[in-house]
Amino acid sequence: MNILVYLEERNGQIRKPSLEAITAANALGGTVSAAIVAADPNALTEQAKKLNVSQIFTASDARLANYSSRATARAIAEIGKQAGANVVLIGATGRGKDLAPRVAIRLEAGYVPDVIAFTPPSFQGGVGDDFVATHPVYAGKAQMNVRVTTGTKVFSTRPNLWKAASEVPAQEPSVQSGSIHFEDSDFAEKTIALTLSQGKLDVAEADIIVSGGRGMRGPEHWTMIENLATAFGAATGASRAVVDAGWRPHSEQVGQTGKTVSPTLYVAVGISGAVQHLAGMSSSKTIVAINKDENAPIFSLVDYGIVGDAFEILPPLTEAVAKLRH
Amino acid sequence: MNILVCVSHVPDTTTRINVAADGTAMDPAGVKFILNPYDEFAVEEALKLRDKMKGEVTAISVGADSAKEAIRQALAMGADKGVLIKAEKKDSFQVASMLAEAIKPLAADLILLGKQSIDFDGMEIAPMLSELLNLPCATVAVGLTIDGTKATVEKEVEGGKETIELTMPCIVAAQKGLNDPRYPSLPNIMKAKQKPIQELAGNPPAARTEIMLMTKPDKKRANKILKADGNPAAIAQELARLLHEEAKVI
Numbered sequence: 001m002n003i004l005v006y007l008e009e010r011n012g013q014i015r016k017p018s019l020e021a022i023t024a025a026n027a028l029g030g031t032v033s034a035a036i037v038a039a040d041p042n043a044l045t046e047q048a049k050k051l052n053v054s055q056i057f058t059a060s061d062a063r064l065a066n067y068s069s070r071a072t073a074r075a076i077a078e079i080g081k082q083a084g085a086n087v088v089l090i091g092a093t094g095r096g097k098d099l100a101p102r103v104a105i106r107l108e109a110g111y112v113p114d115v116i117a118f119t120p121p122s123f124q125g126g127v128g129d130d131f132v133a134t135h136p137v138y139a140g141k142a143q144m145n146v147r148v149t150t151g152t153k154v155f156s157t158r159p160n161l162w163k164a165a166s167e168v169p170a171q172e173p174s175v176q177s178g179s180i181h182f183e184d185s186d187f188a189e190k191t192i193a194l195t196l197s198q199g200k201l202d203v204a205e206a207d208i209i210v211s212g213g214r215g216m217r218g219p220e221h222w223t224m225i226e227n228l229a230t231a232f233g234a235a236t237g238a239s240r241a242v243v244d245a246g247w248r249p250h251s252e253q254v255g256q257t258g259k260t261v262s263p264t265l266y267v268a269v270g271i272s273g274a275v276q277h278l279a280g281m282s283s284s285k286t287i288v289a290i291n292k293d294e295n296a297p298i299f300s301l302v303d304y305g306i307v308g309d310a311f312e313i314l315p316p317l318t319e320a321v322a323k324l325r326h
Numbered sequence: 327m328n329i330l331v332c333v334s335h336v337p338d339t340t341t342r343i344n345v346a347a348d349g350t351a352m353d354p355a356g357v358k359f360i361l362n363p364y365d366e367f368a369v370e371e372a373l374k375l376r377d378k379m380k381g382e383v384t385a386i387s388v389g390a391d392s393a394k395e396a397i398r399q400a401l402a403m404g405a406d407k408g409v410l411i412k413a414e415k416k417d418s419f420q421v422a423s424m425l426a427e428a429i430k431p432l433a434a435d436l437i438l439l440g441k442q443s444i445d446f447d448g449m450e451i452a453p454m455l456s457e458l459l460n461l462p463c464a465t466v467a468v469g470l471t472i473d474g475t476k477a478t479v480e481k482e483v484e485g486g487k488e489t490i491e492l493t494m495p496c497i498v499a500a501q502k503g504l505n506d507p508r509y510p511s512l513p514n515i516m517k518a519k520q521k522p523i524q525e526l527a528g529n530p531p532a533a534r535t536e537i538m539l540m541t542k543p544d545k546k547r548a549n550k551i552l553k554a555d556g557n558p559a560a561i562a563q564e565l566a567r568l569l570h571e572e573a574k575v576i
């Protein structure tokens with residue numbers, strides 16, 4: 001099996017979901033290669049040489065200075081053909097979820113989005129490379145095992161579920177710079193700006209998240225949420241109720257109409273646990289809730305819960321966590 | 327402006343999901359279906375643009391007869407007409423292919439979708455249409471401005487926003503925040519019943535994926551509930567200890 005993993009760049013670095021996809025690829029077995037598509041692929045290529053891949057394919061064009069999903073999809077698909085890839089993996093980031101279906105169409109491949117697990121053929125008496133991919137559906141209320149029936153298969157992998165690749169290759173991977181012929185129409189869409197909210201860890205990328213809900217009573221009490229988040233080294237999240245009330249920005253909203261997250265630890269403070277909120281966080285590894293109502297639905301989903309007043313629990317909890325982490 | 331809006335008919339967000347007897351699909355018994363919530367943002371955007379620039383809004387759906395209800399909802403919001411592509415759909419590739427076939431002859435200036443349908447949460451159709459129709463596309467749009475032959479989209483991404491420029495005609499998939507969808511008024515709900523829905527027979531290509539099994543997640547959680555009962559500091563200590571020693575997450 002030949003697996004090609006696309007390496008997404010942000011701020012000059014390979015993004016973590018791409019490194020996780022490398023780990024997922026190596027776990028599937030076979031030969032793993034990486035694809036880099038950029039105006040200038042050199043910096044990323046140097047980083048990729050330290051990854052456990054056998055080959056690195058690069059494609060470049062000055063016009064890629066403005067990211068274009070279409071142009072990038074064309075390049076990944078062309079590289080996939082050159083590399084004889086039967087599997088293409090792309091981290092399911094904002095860009096990745098837009099790229100992967102395009103690559104699938106270009107390769108006439110079946111596609112499974114937002115995969116949370118692969119089951120290799122050996123576990124199901126399967127034939128050839130026909131492993132199945134699991135992806136959550138109905139906002140996490142169910143999941144499906146899906147088999148791709150085409151020869152070439154494309155998957156996007158949900159962030160935070162695999163370890164970021166850190167294994168060094170036995171042999172430095174070889175680098176192939178391909179020449180891809182782009183069409184003008186590939187650049188009929190282009191990203192002219194990426195504006196990042198400065199210095200704040202995003203919920204979609206965080207390993208630990210502390211979220212607050214209406215139980216926090218007002219934005220003026222958010223320093224308590226922020227202090228606990230700082231003690232954990234966590235990002236802050238929010239329920240829709242507090243986003244709609246204007247207490248927190250939409251970018252922090254977790255749930256069906258916000259972000260889907262799967263951190264190692266999710267702490268819900270003053271959040272009742274409506275299905276639309278659970279939809280965004282139920283695949284978190286460990287879930288903690290603090291709520292004064294012992295019948296709050298969130299308690300049915302937690303690993304640990306405290307029935308009590310958040311205003312009394314948060315300060316000593318912040319102190320205890322800070323002590324353990326230092 | 328000739329605007330198409332792709333709409334899907336999906337189980338209501340609060341539905342309890344039960345797996346059907348064959349183990350590969352949801353059991354539809356007793357499930358209420360609605361217009362996909364993200365498609366409401368797409369319909370609203372289409373109506374706003376039509377009212378500003380003149381033109382026509384067509385709501386289009388692939389599915390069984392029942393998908394007409396999603397189209398009717400779009401008509402009740404204010405869309406002018408509907409198209410139902412009648413077909414059984416097995417995967418997103420089939421849906422995107424049938425939509426592309428039907429859309430090609432319609433010479434649309436703008437194709438709007440929701441960012442995802444809340445059944446399989448795929449986020450696949452818009453980028454697939456982009457490739458099948460050879461049109462530029464931007465997804466997860468929280469802002470859209472159209473200026474002659476150019477569209478500018480604000481796309482929500484992890485940690486911030488991207489600004490994407492597209493040449494028209496183009497495809498845009500709506501995220502919450504793009505606008506505030508209107509509620510259909512009673513007179514408009516009545517009027518919608520008179521609006522035309524054209525029916526086309528879908529001709530799906532072979533599916534590229536196959537659902538082997540649908541299950542409900544069975545993750546077992548420790549579910550240890552501690553009561554603060556007048557001693558919050560001690561309970562906070564105990565929680566920190568459990569997270570450190572038992573869950574090993576700090």
Ligand SMILES: Cc1cc2nc3c(=O)[nH]c(=O)nc-3n(C[C@H](O)[C@H](O)[C@H](O)COP(=O)(O)OP(=O)(O)OC[C@H]3O[C@@H](n4cnc5c(N)ncnc54)[C@H](O)[C@@H]3O)c2cc1C
Pocket residue numbers: 212213214215216238239240241242253254255256257258259269270271272273274275276277280290291292293296308309310311339363
């Ligand atoms: C189509 C649709 C999409 C939606 N999408 C989302 C989404 O993406 N994300 C989302 O979160 N919601 C979403 N919702 C809304 C969702 O249904 C709930 O309304 C929302 O999650 C409630 O937020 P909350 O838990 O903060 O508030 P509430 O439900 O009001 O809960 C507040 C909780 O705080 C507790 N509390 C009060 N005081 C204290 C205290 N002193 N200490 C401790 N606990 C206290 C209460 O016991 C209560 O359980 C959506 C709804 C719809 C219809």
Ligand SMILES: Nc1ncnc2c1ncn2[C@@H]1O[C@H](COP(=O)(O)O)[C@@H](O)[C@H]1O
Pocket residue numbers: 331332333334335362364365368386387388389418421425438439440441442443444446447448449450451452
């Ligand atoms: N059966 C369908 N008919 C028409 N449009 C659809 C259908 N399924 C999905 N869509 C559109 O594609 C968007 C994204 O859906 P999905 O890729 O399935 O998550 C939806 O918000 C709809 O606008």
